[in-house]
Amino acid sequence: MLLIDRYAWANKLRTRHPAEKGCLALFCLTACLLADSAGVPLMIMSVMTLLVLGAGIPLRVYGGLLSVPAIFLVCGVLTIAFSVDPPDAYLVKLFVGSHTIGMTEAGFNQAAQTFWRTLGAVSCLYFLVLTTPVTDIFASLERIPFPSLLLEVMILVYGSIAVLMDSAGKIILSQSSRLGYNSPRSTYRSVIWLVTNLFLYSLRRSAEMHLALSSRGYEEKIRFVQPEKKVTPAGMFIAASSGLFFIYLALQTGVKGL
Amino acid sequence: MESIIGLEDVHFLYPDGTPALKGITLRIPHQGKTALLGPNGAGKTTLLLHLNGIYRPTRGAVYFEGSHIRHSRSEINLLRRQIGIVFQDPELQLLGGTVYQDLSFGPANLNLNNDLIHKRVKKALELSNLIHLADRPVHSLSYGQKKRVAIAGVLAMEPRVIALDEPTASLDPCAAVELMELMDSLNAQGTTVIISTHDVDLAVAWAKQLVIMEDGRIQLTGTAEQIYKQKLEAHRLNLNVPFVVEVYWHLIETGLATGIEKMPRNRKELLNLIHKPGQTEHLSKAKGI
Numbered sequence: 001m002l003l004i005d006r007y008a009w010a011n012k013l014r015t016r017h018p019a020e021k022g023c024l025a026l027f028c029l030t031a032c033l034l035a036d037s038a039g040v041p042l043m044i045m046s047v048m049t050l051l052v053l054g055a056g057i058p059l060r061v062y063g064g065l066l067s068v069p070a071i072f073l074v075c076g077v078l079t080i081a082f083s084v085d086p087p088d089a090y091l092v093k094l095f096v097g098s099h100t101i102g103m104t105e106a107g108f109n110q111a112a113q114t115f116w117r118t119l120g121a122v123s124c125l126y127f128l129v130l131t132t133p134v135t136d137i138f139a140s141l142e143r144i145p146f147p148s149l150l151l152e153v154m155i156l157v158y159g160s161i162a163v164l165m166d167s168a169g170k171i172i173l174s175q176s177s178r179l180g181y182n183s184p185r186s187t188y189r190s191v192i193w194l195v196t197n198l199f200l201y202s203l204r205r206s207a208e209m210h211l212a213l214s215s216r217g218y219e220e221k222i223r224f225v226q227p228e229k230k231v232t233p234a235g236m237f238i239a240a241s242s243g244l245f246f247i248y249l250a251l252q253t254g255v256k257g258l
Numbered sequence: 259m260e261s262i263i264g265l266e267d268v269h270f271l272y273p274d275g276t277p278a279l280k281g282i283t284l285r286i287p288h289q290g291k292t293a294l295l296g297p298n299g300a301g302k303t304t305l306l307l308h309l310n311g312i313y314r315p316t317r318g319a320v321y322f323e324g325s326h327i328r329h330s331r332s333e334i335n336l337l338r339r340q341i342g343i344v345f346q347d348p349e350l351q352l353l354g355g356t357v358y359q360d361l362s363f364g365p366a367n368l369n370l371n372n373d374l375i376h377k378r379v380k381k382a383l384e385l386s387n388l389i390h391l392a393d394r395p396v397h398s399l400s401y402g403q404k405k406r407v408a409i410a411g412v413l414a415m416e417p418r419v420i421a422l423d424e425p426t427a428s429l430d431p432c433a434a435v436e437l438m439e440l441m442d443s444l445n446a447q448g449t450t451v452i453i454s455t456h457d458v459d460l461a462v463a464w465a466k467q468l469v470i471m472e473d474g475r476i477q478l479t480g481t482a483e484q485i486y487k488q489k490l491e492a493h494r495l496n497l498n499v500p501f502v503v504e505v506y507w508h509l510i511e512t513g514l515a516t517g518i519e520k521m522p523r524n525r526k527e528l529l530n531l532i533h534k535p536g537q538t539e540h541l542s543k544a545k546g547i
Contacts, residue, residue, distance in 0.1 A: 009395060135355040135395060159354020162397035205350065211312055212351040215343045216411060217335075217367030224359040224366055225375050227392075 002165070003061065004129055011055040013131040018140045020235040025128040027243020032120035035250035038113055041120030044246055048123040055131050062126070069122045073115055081111035134158050139226050152222045163205075168198055261285035262419060262450050263309055263341075268318035270304055278304040280474040281318070286419070286452060286467075291445055293465035294454040295498075300471040302454035303346070306421050309452070310334075310341040339368060342417035346424040348401070348408035357399075357407050358383070358392045364415040382414035385440065402433045409437070413444075420444065421452040426460060438464055462486075462500040463524040470497065483521050502528045 008014070013021065028048070032041045052062050081103045093102030128137075135158075141151050171194050175181065180190035210218075263286040270279040279301050286292055286309075294302045307313045308320055311327065311334040320327045322340070327333050342364075345351045353363050361382050365375040383389050386406045391399065396407060405425075412420060422441070426434035438460070445451045455461050461468055462482045470478040470485065477495065478485050486492055486503045502522050509515040515531055522528040 005395075009398070133356075133395065135359060138355060139359070155354055159352065159397065163349055208347075208350050211307070212345050213353065213363075214312060215310055215338060215345070216351065216364040217338050217415065218363075219335075219367065222353065222363065224353070224355065225362040225372055225379075226356065226359050227376070 002162075004065070005134065007057050007061065007130050008133045011057055011131050013051070013055040014133065015229075016131070016235060017229045017231045018132050018136040019231055020239045021128055021132050022137075022140060023236065024239035024243050025124045027240070028246050029121050029124040031243070031246035031250040032117050032124065034247065035117060035120075035253060036113070037253045038116040039253060040246060040250045041116040043249075045116070045120045045123045047242075048120075048127040052127055052130055057130055062130070065126060065130075066119070066123065070119060073118055077111040077115045080114055081107045083107050135226075136229075148221065155222060164198065164202065167201055168194065171197060260288045262288040262323060264321035264324075265305075265308065265315075266319045266321065268305075268308060268315040268320065270301075270308065270313060271316045278474055279308075279315075282474075282476055284469060284476060284479065286450065289445065289448050289450050290467055291441075291465050292450075292452045292467045292469060293461035294452065294469045294471055295456070295458060295461045296454075296471035296477075297456055299473075301474040302471055303423050304474075305471070306343060306423055306452070306454055309337075309419070309421055310343055311337045312343075339415065340417055341419040341421065342412035342415055344409050344412050344420065344422040344425065346427060348404040351408045351411065352396045352404060354396055356393055356395055357388060357410075360396050360407060361411050361414045364411055368415060378414045378416065382410040385413055385444075386410035387436075402429055405429060405433075405437075409440075417449070419450040419452065421454075423454050424456075425453050426455065426457060434460070458498045458500045459502070462503065482523055486521065506531070 028044045032044055035041055049062065053059060082101055083104065084099055084101050086102070086104050086107070089104065090100070090102035091105060091108060093100050095101075134154075138151060138155055138158075141154075142148075172181075172190075175190045175194065179186065180193075181187045265282050265284045268279055268282040269277070271277050282301075282305060284305075294305060296302055304313060308315060311320075311329055314329050322337060327337065353360050358379060361379045362375050365378045370378070383392055386409060388403075388406055388410055391403060391407075396404065399407065409422070409425075420441075425437055425441075429437065441451045441453070441464075453461075453465070466481065468478070468480060468482060468485055469476055478497075482500075482503075485497070486499065489507050492499060502524060505528055506522055509531065520527075522531055
């Protein structure tokens, strides 16, 4: 989370208007979900990877981030790939008692497609969050009809995560300096203490924060403004047209479920 | 001097029944520089939170510009527009997002139009020397920077009174001096400034009016000269005595300086007393050397 945040604040695409990046990411995401083949998602993924690397995010970091959903995905698509007693011929098979478990060609194709479509979609989201600071996204969401309650919760959560992590870090440090994590027994005790204290701290802090924000005139709604960023026509055109191109390509190669 | 805020026999009990304020009567002079001085737990913060209607007195009354505050919603709104409070912990006061977004929060709550909000934010950024940080996320700043953002957030609302709770606590000396200079320049432009502190040296050097608090009560009110004029009286009351005053008393007692009417309020004034060549001559003659 904080790693993503750090790169979002310091990358070469940071100054581009969030609408340009958001438009590209959303269109490509749509194309990935529509596509009924691995081709379009693979193309999109390479474009996103090039953009992310071009923005100055190290391959190691991007690869590491991508591997997290990839691991879950592999587990997920395995259940799609393998089937029990199918009518088709097997590529791989395994006998379990009177049943046969195996992977058919259709199963394999479907699994591969699902894998690439999902990973392609994830790469679009990673492109957005790695190049766009959360606060830019907030500012954009404020302009479109987005539930303001949800937006306010997002703002408060984003502002508080850093404080909570910081407090947790300090408590852990002070516990370790008193040998709090020396044995399984003391670790167990320390973790209980940590969680309890963080909970109480959060409760107290939220009450105090309400007072402090009230002092700044907070009543029911969190409002803020920020300097306008200029949408560059060229940037917007490139983002929208390449996004639409991928959607067109996805539609041409066959649409999922149609 | 005309007063902008008045407290009349204010008592305050915490919800658990612990008394925090035990009959505070106080006038805050208009466009003045007031310091609430006292140890931890004396009730300084609780008193500050009465000024803009966050706490409501259990007994007693709060006045703003002569009118009794009855804590209706509209009155509290009015108070919070006019009186800005800077909390001791800047993290409590900051909303998050970028510095610019955070600073716009207060003015946006005043229902100003966007142009005016931008103008206010830019002015506050300039005053607090934060322009280069405007685009940074608040949570990535250092403690001192967060403190400056918290203060700027209050400045952007352009209050007539600004109250700071322990403004220099956990700041390095340099940052503390800068902060108090900023408060001085605001005061020169007509803002009433109130600070709470346990730093007696800072309070004496900076404030025009000192309010010494102890255990929920006001022990003494007055200028530094009035409060520290009598050494015996100060000792009897068990006051915490600023360094410059202690040296000043010592200079007078030992005869190293005579005929000094004006009590020094900071190191510079104290050093001026000691280094005046004319005075040394005068002393030598007096002692018959």
